[in-house]
Ligand SMILES: *[C@@H]1O[C@H](CO)[C@@H](O)[C@H](O)[C@H]1NC(C)=O
Ligand SMILES: *[C@@H]1O[C@H](CO)[C@@H](O)[C@H](O)[C@H]1NC(C)=O
């Protein structure tokens with residue numbers, strides 16, 4: 482069944498993009514494919530969002546269209562969302578997922594997991610181009626990949642394969658754009674003990690490889706490995722970020738995209754580098770200090786102190802990205818090779834401290850906890866000030882990954898990252 486649907490959808494995309502795959506498409510097959518696509522979009526709605534979104538903020542669905550093909554992707558400022566699939570996770574969602582209400586494992590207050598309020602479809606139209614996605618084996622069927630944030634299953638319906646098609650559909654409609662999709666395996670920490678966690682991980686891995694190497698994936702995923710493309714090379718495509726381990730399986734080693742494996746990703750790091758292409762000295766520079774766990778008591782319990790500690794790490798990393806842009810430009814002036822840039826900067830503005838007595842949820846960190854406790858707001862308002870301030874305004878800061886990307890409403894964070 483799934484294979485038939487994919488074949489039909491492939492036909493639909495092939496005809497929509499004028500691909501010369503050699504498969505003839507009659508009007509009856511494309512209308513059937515269209516129906517199949519509608520079904521997949523409907524099934525994915527709980528993580529991808531209704532498509533097209535009912536409304537979207539700003540009009541940045543094609544902001545890359547005005548940039549020359551020769552622009553290195555690494556020279557762009559790219560707004561991103563952290564734990565993008567959590568946008569509709571609420572008590573009602575939990576109640577609708579039998580697995581999640583299973584008393585055998587306590588999935589706590591949904592606010593602990595929720596990092597967004599607006600959908601991925603809305604984010605795409607608003608200019609967001611990096612999505613952080615966490616997948617695992619469907620605990621009910623064990624035949625599909627579904628979305629988790631830690632132990633919380635985010636939808637019983639939406640599968641990774643279905644959502645990939647939703648992204649392909651969006652890209653087919655916006656062929657000037659490039660979308661970065663980061664896939665990270667949620668290993669099952671805190672879930673009911675699995676009969677065999679190794680077998681689960683292997684099954685999940687095989688399903689992911691299949692999804693990322695399907696005929697449609699080969700059309701819509703940029704196929705180069707461990708290089709930063711020029712914009713013109715990747716338009717209309719997904720650039721994969723692989724936050725999972727390679728095995729020595731040849732097929733996996735052939736997967737496209739940039740490999741940032743968990744084994745080389747230090748936990749809670751304020752600033753670290755992963756060299757993904759040693760031969761060409763290409764590295765990702767990352768800030769992922771998601772939990773300010775090095776504050777002494779009683780400061781550790783203080784909301785403002787947590788927000789300030791996080792902001793220090795964020796601001797320092799953004800300044801490093803801006804300084805590197807100067808160095809990169811100087812180095813590039815001397816030589817032609819690697820004109821696509823050598824450094825990918827990723828700054829996570831997202832954080833939580835939910836292990837606190839009064840849990841600091843992602844929402845409290847991003848947006849503050851009311852004007853009495855946090856008169857200066859949360860990370861998002863402060864980040865807006867920093868991006869507007871001396872030394873960063875109009876500079877290359879790289880990928881900036883946000884929680885509650887479109888809040889508070891009076892701050893246009895996506896626009897500030899883009900520098901418009
Ligand atoms: C969001 O979650 C609610 C509650 O589970 C559900 O009724 C609604 O359909 C979901 N929205 C989408 C777009 O799936
Ligand atoms: C778990 O699965 C792995 C891989 O499939 C297998 O090699 C191993 O023997 C299994 N362990 C148990 C306890 O069944």
Ligand SMILES: *[C@@H]1O[C@H](CO)[C@@H](O)[C@H](O)[C@H]1NC(C)=O
Nearest residue numbers: 761762763764805808823824
């Ligand atoms: C690799 O790049 C980094 C930063 O861009 C630079 O500091 C370093 O000297 C380079 N190493 C080599 C061997 O070129």
Ligand SMILES: *[C@@H]1O[C@H](CO)[C@@H](O)[C@H](O)[C@H]1NC(C)=O
Nearest residue numbers: 779780783784785786787789
């Ligand atoms: C919390 O920390 C902030 C700044 O770090 C400080 O100004 C404030 O007085 C602290 N609040 C309490 C209740 O200790």
Ligand SMILES: *[C@@H]1O[C@H](CO)[C@@H](O)[C@H](O)[C@H]1NC(C)=O
Nearest residue numbers: 784839840841845850851854
């Ligand atoms: C945030 O505010 C709410 C109510 O205003 C309060 O119950 C909660 O404890 C506060 N959380 C923190 C971490 O201060």
